[in-house]
Amino acid sequence: MPTKRGAPVTRAMLLMVLTSLNTLAVFAYQWYVVTVLGARESSDALFASMVIPQLLLNVISGSLTYVLIPTLSVADEKTSVSLVWGYAAISVVFFGVLALVLGTTASWWVPVTFPGFGVAALDQTITLIRVQLVGMLFLGLSVPLTAAYQAKQRFVYPVWASVLSALVALAVLVAFLREAGVIVAAWGLTLRSLIQLVLQVPVGFPLSRPDVRSAGFLLSLKKLSPLIVGSSYYKMDQLLDRFLVSMAPVGLLSLLHLAQQIYGAGNSVLTNAIASPSFVKLSEYAATRQISDFRREMHQAMITLLGLGTLVFLLVAYPGHQLLAIVLKYGAFGQPEIDQLWTIMLALGLVWGSGLVGQVLSLSFYAISDTDTPTKIGVIGFTLGIPLKVAGFYYYGVVGIAIATGLFGMGNAIAMYTILRRRIRTRSIFNDCR
Numbered sequence: 375m376p377t378k379r380g381a382p383v384t385r386a387m388l389l390m391v392l393t394s395l396n397t398l399a400v401f402a403y404q405w406y407v408v409t410v411l412g413a414r415e416s417s418d419a420l421f422a423s424m425v426i427p428q429l430l431l432n433v434i435s436g437s438l439t440y441v442l443i444p445t446l447s448v449a450d451e452k453t454s455v456s457l458v459w460g461y462a463a464i465s466v467v468f469f470g471v472l473a474l475v476l477g478t479t480a481s482w483w484v485p486v487t488f489p490g491f492g493v494a495a496l497d498q499t500i501t502l503i504r505v506q507l508v509g510m511l512f513l514g515l516s517v518p519l520t521a522a523y524q525a526k527q528r529f530v531y532p533v534w535a536s537v538l539s540a541l542v543a544l545a546v547l548v549a550f551l552r553e554a555g556v557i558v559a560a561w562g563l564t565l566r567s568l569i570q571l572v573l574q575v576p577v578g579f580p581l582s583r584p585d586v587r588s589a590g591f592l593l594s595l596k597k598l599s600p601l602i603v604g605s606s607y608y609k610m611d612q613l614l615d616r617f618l619v620s621m622a623p624v625g626l627l628s629l630l631h632l633a634q635q636i637y638g639a640g641n642s643v644l645t646n647a648i649a650s651p652s653f654v655k656l657s658e659y660a661a662t663r664q665i666s667d668f669r670r671e672m673h674q675a676m677i678t679l680l681g682l683g684t685l686v687f688l689l690v691a692y693p694g695h696q697l698l699a700i701v702l703k704y705g706a707f708g709q710p711e712i713d714q715l716w717t718i719m720l721a722l723g724l725v726w727g728s729g730l731v732g733q734v735l736s737l738s739f740y741a742i743s744d745t746d747t748p749t750k751i752g753v754i755g756f757t758l759g760i761p762l763k764v765a766g767f768y769y770y771g772v773v774g775i776a777i778a779t780g781l782f783g784m785g786n787a788i789a790m791y792t793i794l795r796r797r798i799r800t801r802s803i804f805n806d807c808r
Contacts, residue, residue, distance in 0.1 A: 385529065390647040392533040397639035399540035404635050405702060406547055407559050412706030413625035415495045416556045421631035422488055423502035423560065425616050427510035430472060433609050435465075435517035437601040440740040442518060444657035445594045446525030452582065454522065460584035460591050461518040469514035473507040480504060487613070490621035502560045509564035512571045519574040527654055532574060533646055539569035597745050604749030608756035615775055618767045626772050629711060633718040633776075637726045640686055641733070644679055649733050656741035660804055669798050672738045679730040687723050694719065721773045724780025728787045735790040742804055748790060755786040 411417045438461060446454050476483075480500045485491075488499060520532045543566035550558040612634075619627045652675040659668040695716045703712055736748045759782030766774025797803040 386647045386651065389529055389533060389651075390643060392530065392537055393643040393646040396533060396537040396540055397643050399537060399544050401636065401639055403540070403544050403547060403559075403562070404632055406544070406551065407556070408628060408632060408711075409702065409705040409707045410551055411556060413628040413711050414706070415492070415624055416498060417628040418491070418620075418624060419495050419498040420502055420556050420559050421628055422491070422499050422616055422620070423506055424563075424631075425613055426476065426487075426503065427506045429609060429613055430469075431510055431513055431517075433602060433606045434468065435514055436609075437598055437605055437745075438465075438517055439521045439524075440737070441594050441598045441601065441745065442521040443525045443653060444660070444741055444743065446522055447654055447657050448661050449525075453588070454525070455578060455580070455582040456584060456588065457591055457594065458518045458522045458578050459582055460586050462515055462578070463584050464586075465514045465518065466511070469511045473511050477504045477507050487617060488620040489617070490619075498556065501557065505557070505560040505564055509567040512564070512567035516567070516571040516574050519571070519577050522577045523574070524650055524654065526577075527651070528577075529646065529650055535570050535573035538573065539566040542566065542569055597743060601745040601749055604746075604753050608749075608752035611756055611759070611779065614760065614763060615779070618763065618775060619772055622767075622771060625711070626714070629715050630718055630772050630775075633715055633722055636719065637722055637729075640683075640726070641729060644682055644730060645733055648675055648678055648682075649737060652734065653737040653741060656738055660742045663804050665798065665801060665803060668738075668741075668803070672734060672794070675734045676731055679734060680727065683727050683730045687726060690716075690719050690723070718772055718776055721776035722780065725776065725783050728780060728783035732783060732787040732790065735787060735794060738794055739790065747793060751786050751789045751793075755782045755789070758782055758785070 407420065408417055442457065442461065446457060449457065480503050484500050484503065485496055488496065491499065523529070523532045543562040546565060547559055547562045615630065616627060619630055652671055655671050656668060659665075659671060695712070698716055699709070699712050702715070703709060739745070739748045759778060762778035762781060763775050766776075766778035768774070770777070794803070
């Protein structure tokens with residue numbers, strides 16, 4: 375019996391190690407770009423070019439993951455493979471069309487999206503976006519495959535694939551960035567996406583013909599629709615950030631992006647190790663109507679993530695400033711950039727904490743097949759947050775944006791927890807499960 379209790383702990387530790395390695399590789403990628411190029415126009419263009427592809431991936435692929443995992447976790451092998459390839463086929467068509475349209479029209483919409491950029495920065499951003507749209511296609515196709523691994527509780531392999539692909543991309547960056555410039559950074563990210571896709575294809579074996587008319591596929595598609603519609607609006611959060619910061623002094627967009635990436639990397643480590651395994655358990659408890667186990671799992675994941683998140687933020691406060699100087703003060707990245715980056719990271723503290731808690735709460739809703747409630751809360755929160763961000767930027771610049779984001783993120787988390795707690799208390803929490 376100790377083996378059974380110890381297995382999840384061992385897996386969580388292994389996931390944390392692998393995800394930490396992946397995080398270090400991703401951070402090293404960002405670090406190498408800013409230290410070689412500096413927080414300058416070219417790095418601003420690179421980080422700006424990531425926004426739209428990442429936004430689309432977060433909206434479509436993130437939504438798909440939350441719908442597919444509960445469905446695949448209770449499906450038989452034949453149905454599971456058919457669903458995976460059905461969504462893979464849709465992903466190819468959908469992301470392919472998006473990449474073609476956005477790449478063709480980039481010269482029209484990029485100047486509107488980043489109004490503070492000069493002509494040279496806009497031209498560079500357009501070129502880099504077209505490269506990253508190709509990577510978006512590869513990542514979009516890999517999402518159903520990753521969901522299949524996680525539904526089978528094979529959490530380690532997708533993270534390992536991500537680590538390997540990140541290391542290859544980093545090697546390419548180090549070899550060619552100084553000689554070829556920022557375009558190499560964009561192609562390196564696209565190469566990483568391709569390798570990650572290829573490594574995950576085996577989960578779809580044996581190959582199966584997609585059955586897009588099956589009841590399981592149609593039901594999952596029905597659950598997916600409201601999630602995509604709502605999240606396509608409220609996940610424009612980072613696009614709004616970049617729109618505003620493009621009008622700030624050169625280099626601040628790069629610093630904001632780097633600060634968000636550092637916290638995002640930490641979020642990825644904790645989510646892969648704790649939230650993702652909990653999501654599968656929550657889905658199983660929901661399917662079997664085990665309300666006490668569902669409540670216990672949700673609270674345990676929330677408390678664990680909040681505790682670890684608080685510890686991380688305390689380390690950012692001290693000795694975070696000194697650590698940033700040791701790691702980043704190199705090449706074209708000097709002390710003024712270190713000071714600004716640390717200040718932005720402190721301002722993002724509430725975003726970090728509310729994001730971890732909100733992740734568990736959102737997954738709890740998705741586990742009970744309720745995609746409407748977190749979507750509505752996200753829409754309302756972002757709508758209220760828009761004037762907060764504009765006012766924050768007007769009075770306090772990038773720091774004001776960070777604080778405003780944390781405030782409406784905390785509001786979203788409180789709203790989700792209040793609704794879930796009421797449903798658990800009235801024992802109506804599984805009414806949406808099908």
